[in-house]
Amino acid sequence: MTSDLDATARDILRANDRGGYTIPTAGLYPYQWNWDSAFAAWGFSTFDIDRAWTELETLFSGQWSNGMVPHILFHKPDPGYFPGPEVWQSGTTPPTSGISQPPVAAILARLIHQRDPENSRLAALYPKLLAWHRWWREHRCTHGPAAVTHPWESGRDNCPEWDPGMANVDGSNVGPYTRRDTGHVDPSMRPKKEDYDRYVAILQFGRDHGWDQKEIVANGPFLMADPAMTFILIRAHRDLAEIARTLGEDPSEPESWARDLEAALPEIWNADLHCYDARDLRTGTFANTLGSGAFLAWLAGIENGEMERRLMACWDAVPYGIPSSDPKGPAFDPRRYWRGPTWPVVNALIAMGFRDAGRTAEERRLRGETAALITKGGFYEYFDPTDGTPCGGDTFTWTAAIWLGWAS
Numbered sequence: 001m002t003s004d005l006d007a008t009a010r011d012i013l014r015a016n017d018r019g020g021y022t023i024p025t026a027g028l029y030p031y032q033w034n035w036d037s038a039f040a041a042w043g044f045s046t047f048d049i050d051r052a053w054t055e056l057e058t059l060f061s062g063q064w065s066n067g068m069v070p071h072i073l074f075h076k077p078d079p080g081y082f083p084g085p086e087v088w089q090s091g092t093t094p095p096t097s098g099i100s101q102p103p104v105a106a107i108l109a110r111l112i113h114q115r116d117p118e119n120s121r122l123a124a125l126y127p128k129l130l131a132w133h134r135w136w137r138e139h140r141c142t143h144g145p146a147a148v149t150h151p152w153e154s155g156r157d158n159c160p161e162w163d164p165g166m167a168n169v170d171g172s173n174v175g176p177y178t179r180r181d182t183g184h185v186d187p188s189m190r191p192k193k194e195d196y197d198r199y200v201a202i203l204q205f206g207r208d209h210g211w212d213q214k215e216i217v218a219n220g221p222f223l224m225a226d227p228a229m230t231f232i233l234i235r236a237h238r239d240l241a242e243i244a245r246t247l248g249e250d251p252s253e254p255e256s257w258a259r260d261l262e263a264a265l266p267e268i269w270n271a272d273l274h275c276y277d278a279r280d281l282r283t284g285t286f287a288n289t290l291g292s293g294a295f296l297a298w299l300a301g302i303e304n305g306e307m308e309r310r311l312m313a314c315w316d317a318v319p320y321g322i323p324s325s326d327p328k329g330p331a332f333d334p335r336r337y338w339r340g341p342t343w344p345v346v347n348a349l350i351a352m353g354f355r356d357a358g359r360t361a362e363e364r365r366l367r368g369e370t371a372a373l374i375t376k377g378g379f380y381e382y383f384d385p386t387d388g389t390p391c392g393g394d395t396f397t398w399t400a401a402i403w404l405g406w407a408s
């Protein structure tokens with residue numbers, strides 16, 4: 001059984017390979033996405049190490065001169081996705097989006113290197129990773145914790161954490177546009193029209209200001225501190241420092257960036273919610289909602305008893321995986337994208353934290369629940385955590401990749 005699924009997962013990665021980069025799934029997502037691609041590289045590393053490094057190299061071929069690695073690389077035009085390169089207008093080669101995505105590449109490059117002790121390809125990537133991490137430090141960590149300037153930058157597009165920031169975005173003047181996502185999958189599982197109007201409005205602000213990072217952070221329509229991004233960055237900075245040591249480079253910069261983010265954690269501790277919470281940096285208000293981002297504390301090695309009791313109660317409320325929002329909270333919607341479903345890719349990151357904290361029982365439980373979803377439902381994008389129903393896109397790259405790298 002397992003070996004059949006291993007073969008299917010490898011076939012999915014090969015079928016989604018467009019020559020040097022992998023698309024998340026045909027139709028719905030026809031381009032190279034940033035964190036999907038880093039997971040794809042991890043999956044490839046289990047059977048084709050050369051292809052794994054190539055995936056990361058192609059991802060960094062889209063790096064901007066300011067160090068940012070964009071969230072989408074538009075290698076070849078495809079009318080099946082909105083918003084495409086003509087909307088973002090990056091002015092770069094290849095054309096890209098104008099925002100970034102969770103920087104998991106250093107975390108996964110370190111795991112890939114453990115399978116391939118030869119240093120040359122990691123050494124070539126290292127300065128590019130360092131430049132990207134410096135971009136995060138200079139343009140997204142100016143308020144202390146890591147911030148996102150667009151819900152798409154977080155990777156958890158319509159999660160309830162973004163509701164207070166989105167409420168202040170005016171989406172009424174964006175002009176006509178045609179969504180493509182709702183033609184590929186069930187619209188009831190996707191963000192709503194009012195969400196898309198605001199996504200487009202935030203995009204238009206950045207584009208109309210020539211993607212000037214200082215202007216976007218100072219005056220853009222959306223700026224929220226993100227616990228998930230903060231925890232991922234802490235872990236990624238530390239892993240980058242380890243990579244530096246392996247290569248004989250100086251690890252002190254990424255080490256100090258990780259320490260500074262740790263020192264900023266009290267700013268996103270919501271004492272009423274008993275866990276880390278997103279915070280609107282324009283108004284100072286907390287989202288007051290428990291999401292899967294809070295669980296990534298373990299990925300950064302952050303623990304406390306109060307948080308643990310709260311998070312475990314949230315997990316215990318569903319049979320399958322970590323839900324993307326609290327099943328007992330008012331926003332919970334078990335099949336609507338990031339407002340309740342469980343995502344194998346986030347489970348894999350949380351499990352890395354459990355493993356490193358020596359929490360083998362929790363790691364085993366999360367692996368078992370995630371494997372059960374895939375075994376019963378297939379390699380879908382995400383799943384209903386209350387009954388395991390597969391949702392979103394099928395033959396999904398990062399689900400196949402985490403199967404090979406972790407869940408199998």
Ligand code: 2M8
Pocket residue numbers: 024029033034035036071152154155156157181
């Ligand atoms: C989803 O996001 C894109 C926009 O970036 C979309 O809905 O069009 C998110 O799940 C994101 O995390 C993911 O990287 C992307 C591709 O799988 O899809």
